[in-house]
Amino acid sequence: MNSAPLKGIKVLDLTIVLAGPTCGRTLAQYGAEVIKIDPENRKPQLYQWIDVSRGKKSVSLNLKSPGGKETFLKLAEKADVILEGFRKGTTDKLGIGYDQIRKINPKLIYASINCYGHKGPWQFRPGFEQNAQAVTGIQMRNGSNESGPRAATYTLNDYGTGLAAAYGVMLALLERNKTNKGKHIGASLAGTSTFLTGPYATSFKDEFLKNDIGGPGLRGRGPLCSLYECQNNEWIFFKITNETQWVSLVSTDQFKVLAKNPLFSSFALREDNKSELFIILREIIKKKSALEWVEFFKGLNIPSIKNTLAQEIHASEYNTTRKMIVSKDYSNDKNYLY
CATH class of the missing domain: 3.40.50.10540 (Crotonobetainyl-coa:carnitine coa-transferase; domain 1)
Known part of the structure; x- marks a missing residue:
């Protein structure tokens, strides 16, 4: 350089x-x-x-x-x-x-x-x-x-x-x-x-103080912004931020059961019935692989990502091309592993 x-x-x-x-x-x-x-x-x-x-x-x-x-x-x-x-x-x-x-x-x-x-x-x-x-x-x-x-x-x-x-x-x-x-x-x-952890150092109207234990959620900020387990012990994270994305989701065959449920007919009701929504989403998402869901959400313009293991990061051609991952043989240095 x-x-x-x-x-x-x-x-x-x-x-x-x-x-x-x-x-x-x-x-x-x-x-x-x-x-x-x-x-x-x-x-x-x-x-x-x-x-x-x-x-x-x-x-x-x-x-x-x-x-x-x-x-x-x-x-x-x-x-x-x-x-x-x-x-x-x-x-x-x-x-x-x-x-x-x-x-x-x-x-x-x-x-x-x-x-x-x-x-x-x-x-x-x-x-x-x-x-x-x-x-x-x-x-x-x-x-x-x-x-x-x-x-x-x-x-x-x-x-x-x-x-x-x-x-x-x-x-x-x-x-x-x-x-x-x-x-x-x-x-x-x-x-x-x-x-x-800046938001928790801000005490405006006690917005973040009230949820200090457990934070905003162990796996996210709510059922529509959270981690879910898929097939084969894989996990996916997705986030729905607006009503347009919600409507597109519940218009699909996989999630149409949500459209028929009066508990989720508005943003306020979905907030009030988070536990019920979590349960239904977990059951649905467990039925497919993470990559299948990534493609599914991509088609709906809903941000999603598969949780990635270290070995997958190391095997990524993109990461090696950018030299974020570099291989070097340390086999001759085995006596120096302390």
Whole structure:
């Protein structure tokens, strides 16, 4: 990528796990030279390299030793960006905090990532993905009255915070072009989690507060905007947004039973009789495959999509053509799978 927008930018990546490394990976994808700094006692893990460390260079340093710290400071003198995800105060104790680094490199962008933010009473608390989910209510809304709170099964805050931090770094670099000065920026998992659940952070007329447990629906916002099981354990999501789509649906042979039911003759009645509508739709949709339903809804101009498995994503010719999926043989590295 000779024309990559971040070509010529040097980044020192001190982070581990997902959020910080995602930030570094994103910067590398846009052309930055990212050098991953690993502690001597932490062995590189192949799956993390494949996911969030691709495109990076690496070096192993003991920052607590004079030689390791001296080497890092030499790198920092010529770096544009430093990424760190230590608990607040740790980098200061190591002698590589922002106030210490900017004395030798006043134009440096220093990005700090943690769970709860870098100000306030929780700034020194450790925390990870699930902690951020809990403190922002995601686990409440991911569960139900029957199951209680339930952790989300994917690390939305880790990856989201990495992207947000990369965005912040790019803005700080843009500002540096105007001011010729560096900056200390921060990103947090809890901040990302709050942003991603924005409607629940808004209390206008208690619109979202009343449905906090279980959210707007475990599988959607109602029977006409929901997930349904099809044949062969496949699932489909479809959404009907207006009366025209509803009329087109109930005019078909498969769904004409709904047109004859007075419980569903208006939008208000369909809202009042959601449970009954759910039951009927489940019974009908279970009779065909997901792909059959996708074609059916396509003909009615109703948005629908089959839920896709990871192996289907990997096998997609479209994804491989766009290089969203890239194959590489790691069979010779089997001894390095830790």
